[in-house]
Amino acid sequence: MRTFVAAVDAGRFQSAAARLSITQQAVSKRVAALEKDLGVQLFVRTARGAQLTIDGQVFLPHARALLLAAEQAAASVRPGRRALRVDVVGRRLAPAGLVRDFHRAHPEIGLDVVTLFGADAAVDAVRSGVIDATLRAVTMPGRQLPDGVEATPVLDEPLRLFVGPTHEFATARAVELARLVGHRIWMPGNIRGTEWTAYYDELGAAFGLTIDTIGPDFGIEALLDTIADSSTLATFLTDRTPLVWPVGHDLRLIPLCDPTPIYPHSLLWRTDNPHPALTALRDHLTAAAPDDPDGETWAPSWARTRRCGPTRRPKGAGPRR
Amino acid sequence: MRTFVAAVDAGRFQSAAARLSITQQAVSKRVAALEKDLGVQLFVRTARGAQLTIDGQVFLPHARALLLAAEQAAASVRPGRRALRVDVVGRRLAPAGLVRDFHRAHPEIGLDVVTLFGADAAVDAVRSGVIDATLRAVTMPGRQLPDGVEATPVLDEPLRLFVGPTHEFATARAVELARLVGHRIWMPGNIRGTEWTAYYDELGAAFGLTIDTIGPDFGIEALLDTIADSSTLATFLTDRTPLVWPVGHDLRLIPLCDPTPIYPHSLLWRTDNPHPALTALRDHLTAAAPDDPDGETWAPSWARTRRCGPTRRPKGAGPRR
DNA sequence: TAGACGCACAACCGATGGTTGTGGATTGTG
DNA sequence: CACAATCCACAACCATCGGTTGTGCGTCTA
Numbered sequence: 109m110r111t112f113v114a115a116v117d118a119g120r121f122q123s124a125a126a127r128l129s130i131t132q133q134a135v136s137k138r139v140a141a142l143e144k145d146l147g148v149q150l151f152v153r154t155a156r157g158a159q160l161t162i163d164g165q166v167f168l169p170h171a172r173a174l175l176l177a178a179e180q181a182a183a184s185v186r187p188g189r190r191a192l193r194v195d196v197v198g199r200r201l202a203p204a205g206l207v208r209d210f211h212r213a214h215p216e217i218g219l220d221v222v223t224l225f226g227a228d229a230a231v232d233a234v235r236s237g238v239i240d241a242t243l244r245a246v247t248m249p250g251r252q253l254p255d256g257v258e259a260t261p262v263l264d265e266p267l268r269l270f271v272g273p274t275h276e277f278a279t280a281r282a283v284e285l286a287r288l289v290g291h292r293i294w295m296p297g298n299i300r301g302t303e304w305t306a307y308y309d310e311l312g313a314a315f316g317l318t319i320d321t322i323g324p325d326f327g328i329e330a331l332l333d334t335i336a337d338s339s340t341l342a343t344f345l346t347d348r349t350p351l352v353w354p355v356g357h358d359l360r361l362i363p364l365c366d367p368t369p370i371y372p373h374s375l376l377w378r379t380d381n382p383h384p385a386l387t388a389l390r391d392h393l394t395a396a397a398p399d400d401p402d403g404e405t406w407a408p409s410w411a412r413t414r415r416c417g418p419t420r421r422p423k424g425a426g427p428r429r
Numbered sequence: 430m431r432t433f434v435a436a437v438d439a440g441r442f443q444s445a446a447a448r449l450s451i452t453q454q455a456v457s458k459r460v461a462a463l464e465k466d467l468g469v470q471l472f473v474r475t476a477r478g479a480q481l482t483i484d485g486q487v488f489l490p491h492a493r494a495l496l497l498a499a500e501q502a503a504a505s506v507r508p509g510r511r512a513l514r515v516d517v518v519g520r521r522l523a524p525a526g527l528v529r530d531f532h533r534a535h536p537e538i539g540l541d542v543v544t545l546f547g548a549d550a551a552v553d554a555v556r557s558g559v560i561d562a563t564l565r566a567v568t569m570p571g572r573q574l575p576d577g578v579e580a581t582p583v584l585d586e587p588l589r590l591f592v593g594p595t596h597e598f599a600t601a602r603a604v605e606l607a608r609l610v611g612h613r614i615w616m617p618g619n620i621r622g623t624e625w626t627a628y629y630d631e632l633g634a635a636f637g638l639t640i641d642t643i644g645p646d647f648g649i650e651a652l653l654d655t656i657a658d659s660s661t662l663a664t665f666l667t668d669r670t671p672l673v674w675p676v677g678h679d680l681r682l683i684p685l686c687d688p689t690p691i692y693p694h695s696l697l698w699r700t701d702n703p704h705p706a707l708t709a710l711r712d713h714l715t716a717a718a719p720d721d722p723d724g725e726t727w728a729p730s731w732a733r734t735r736r737c738g739p740t741r742r743p744k745g746a747g748p749r750r
Numbered sequence: 751t752a753g754a755c756g757c758a759c760a761a762c763c764g765a766t767g768g769t770t771g772t773g774g775a776t777t778g779t780g
Numbered sequence: 781c782a783c784a785a786t787c788c789a790c791a792a793c794c795a796t797c798g799g800t801t802g803t804g805c806g807t808c809t810a
Contacts, residue, residue: 133789193483477755754808774787
């Protein structure tokens with residue numbers, strides 16, 4: 109590919125060879141091999157150089173794209189001045205959506221998104237500098253952050269009940285958390301030991317709910333299918349879950365209240381990290397006005413935020429959607 | 430790259446090797462070589478397989494993108510069921526913009542854009558099936574299309590005068606074509622023998638204008654710079670020229686009238702071409718309402734369209750912008 | 751503690767991909 | 781019109797690369 113592009117740019121195999129520090133014959137062989145691989149002729153060879161065929165013209169931008177991809181791939185792991193690495197708690201959850209919004213707002217900033225197993229690993233990776241930031245539910249106080257790692261609350265996300273059309277709560281405007289006792293809540297695809305699972309374990313324990321946080325994950329589509337067809341199964345999702353709403357399924361997102369379970373996302377980063385994109389990300393995330401749920405809220409003990417407890421509206425706030 | 434991705438997908442070098450029909454040792458060597466190239470460790474080797482490091486996680490999507498690019502590159506020239514190939518008269522002219530709009534409206538349709546030298550070559554390429562369609566100024570009647578090639582007018586594009594702030598016509602609301610006699614018009618970057626050059630040659634001859642269609646092309650930016658600083662030089666552009674308007678330059682697009690020069694773009698394709706995307710492109714282009722210039726218009730003799738000559742408004746229509 | 755499993759290292763060897771040398775085709779020039 | 785200059789393809793040759801087989805070590809499990 110590199111040789112092909114060099115030959116196009118040079119217009120002649122000879123000068124391309126010089127530029128690549130190989131012989132003209134090697135260029136000829138490489139191009140011939142590429143043409144044989146593809147099964148089409150890329151150049152017409154003339155006495156004063158090589159001219160692209162139509163196939164060659166079509167192929168050229170793809171070749172350039174490939175070289176660019178190779179360059180970016182190598183750059184993504186090059187130590188020093190690499191793209192910003194952000195860890196999100198799950199690709200299909202709100203933080204992933206937030207980071208994607210950031211990417212859309214600043215497409216020129218190189219961004220790599222990873223998902224580590226557990227908040228501890230994520231915090232450790234931030235501390236060691238392997239990643240630049242993480243979006244996790246480790247808001248203080250309650251857990252000690254390592255020295256040099258800072259956190260700021262980004263989004264207090266209210267959970268909603270996700271049910272099919274035949275479910276008991278399908279037509280409810282809002283559901284009190286206590287009324288979920290005895291109902292089966294299904295949260296597949298979680299891994300033991302992450303704070304995501306710990307959240308639902310504590311939520312279930314606090315209100316006596318039956319929340320299955322284990323079981324194999326066959327993907328969000330399978331989950332949606334199962335929920336849609338079941339009159340007893342439900343799951344927790346949020347407004348910001350970045351999923352493609354399936355057509356044909358009559359699925360509903362029912363607000364929860366008294367209290368509303370809150371998933372408190374925070375951004376964590378190393379104080380001395382000089383990456384310029386990190387500042388941009390922090391500004392972007394804090395600028396986006398965080399959801400401010402009405403009524404009573406609940407968050408796990410290890411993640412209580414300032415906003416916990418009753419707020420302005422004293423009680424029983426209805427759905428806002 | 431392929432081996433790396435296979436190893437990630439399999440989770441173990443052994444099964445990746447089986448899938449690739451090579452030995453486990455070969456996989457080990459390949460991954461080791463890749464890690465050495467990149468200078469980072471991609472896997473942590475455990476007793477029950479290979480787990481991605483953080484660097485590996487970051488690298489993985491880039492590797493997949495690279496493989497996808499390679500696949501698309503090969504597919505772009507694979508005979509039979511390849512992406513739609515469209516020839517446009519110039520990358521920075523209106524047809525390129527039209528095709529780009531089509532791509533934005535249908536991003537799922539594979540599209541390859543090429544530029545051939547001259548309408549004859551383009552028509553020939555359409556006839557032989559090497560490309561699927563061309564956007565050219567070869568509207569009938571006046572030239573005979575080969576059997577099996579059909580054409581439809583797509584856009585009658587009115588030319589405008591592009592001048593800097595110190596030019597004589599900089600403040601004019603519209604300029605009659607006859608008033609350009611004696612002024613120097615510069616149209617660099619054209620190649621002899623294309624219908625693009627022929628157009629300006631005939632336009633110049635018909636009205637006694639001085640149009641330089643030769644000379645080296647240093648890019649549109651250089652052209653803009655030169656025009657901006659000159660009080661005598663001007664060039665022809667159109668509203669739809671897909672260029673990035675430079676900040677800092679006070680450049681103007683002045684309408685032309687009595688008559689307004691029209692550049693008549695047509696879509697040409699082979700009648701028996703079954704490519705489904707071709708139908709979509711044709712529909713998209715004919716659905717976009719073509720510009721309908723007011724007042725008297727002019728087109729070269731070899732490209733007279735139905736719309737030629739005086740239309741509804743009898744004379745001296747002003748600028749529409 | 752033995753066996754299974756999984757990866758790395760070493761030795762080996764053929765195919766790959768470079769080199770030099772040469773020839774044919776086209777273009778510009780005295 | 782011949783001659784030199786270019787430019788690319790083909791042939792022969794050879795080093796290196798990248799695969800193979802064989803083996804060893806560490807870890808998990810019965």
